[in-house]
Amino acid sequence: MPIKDGKRYCVNHPAARMNRTGTFKALVNIDGSSADGKINPNSGLVVMPFVCDECGYLELYVADRAQQETK
């Protein structure tokens, strides 16, 4: 999505701000044994999702980088 003055806008709605979801999420690799189904929680990536209220477009930023930007 375009970032103007530190604010994120939807690719479909250039005038619509995108809103952060309430919490960070994680993309988790399925690392380990498929036989026992255990997932290593250290194998993932913490992300900060942004959603357009109008169309539901979703975009993810890596959390530790996104925190450095203005909201």
Ligand SMILES: [Zn+2]
């Ligand atoms: Zn949109």
